[in-house]
């Protein structure tokens with residue numbers, strides 16, 4: 001996730017690459033990030049903590065609190081800690097950090113890599129409006145970013161954080177069916193992915209209800225309605241909703257650990 005955000009930031013040209021400081025505990029990852037993006041690799045998490053104005057913590061949720069606890073004595077009071085970890089609440093983040101530390105929870109997704117991310121932003125009470133705005137602007141450099149209340153974060157994990165995985169399965173399945181019908185594999189991925197991208201753009205740009213857009217594709221007695229009837233019969237909607245409910249429940253369970 002960190003590489004996706006770094007790549008998105010570099011592509012946006014909103015910050016000089018060398019102003020982006022990175023530290024990964026694997027030395028090879030640090031040198032790869034430096035070589036690939038021109039960012040500045042730090043020697044330790046503590047050095048990063050001392051220098052950063054906005055520190056984005058992108059380690060796995062189960063390692064996050066310990067990592068923050070270790071570097072907390074090196075943090076400056078003004079530094080805003082940005083956590084992208086699923087299921088780690090503002091309250092638990094605060095417990096690992098100095099009192100009154102500024103903390104923002106963000107839930108991004110991997111399409112940040114191509115400038116089409118969707119990120120939710122949730123500040124704690126010590127963060128100023130201007131700092132929140134800075135983080136919204138930062139995450140808007142590689143997609144869309146919106147402030148949401150913490151109670152909505154599990155829904156965000158389901159609808160955008162984890163969602164690319166379901167969409168890739170959809171694209172893969174669509175391509176498989178096209179290959180079955182004789183289309184070469186590479187072309188099948190291109191057609192399927194572009195159909196998904198174009199359909200998403202139609203929802204975002206037209207402002208029309210997805211049902212209306214679906215109706216516009218279904219010619220009476222035509223091909224599409226055959227597919228739609230089969231999707232309903234095989235429980236496509238219900239399958240998506242059940243998968244998301246499992247994802248949302250897991251996010252909720254993680255936050256109660």
Ligand SMILES: NC(=O)C1=CN([C@@H]2O[C@H](COP(=O)(O)OP(=O)(O)OC[C@H]3O[C@@H](n4cnc5c(N)ncnc54)[C@H](O)[C@@H]3O)[C@@H](O)[C@H]2O)C=CC1
Nearest residue numbers: 001002024025058059060061067084085086108109110161
């Ligand atoms: N992968 C995704 O699509 C999304 C991930 N997230 C969140 O992003 C976070 C990272 O997830 P991924 O990128 O998927 O994991 P990852 O395992 O690919 O990356 C984690 C990185 O952290 C490094 N690391 C581990 N402990 C460290 C430490 N103490 N100090 C410095 N570096 C350390 C690892 O070497 C690794 O490079 C998680 O908290 C996850 O919940 C949030 C939204 C989407």
Ligand SMILES: O=C(O)[C@@H]1CCC=N1
Nearest residue numbers: 085086157161162163
């Ligand atoms: O699977 C995960 O736990 C992370 C959080 C959202 C997307 N990936």
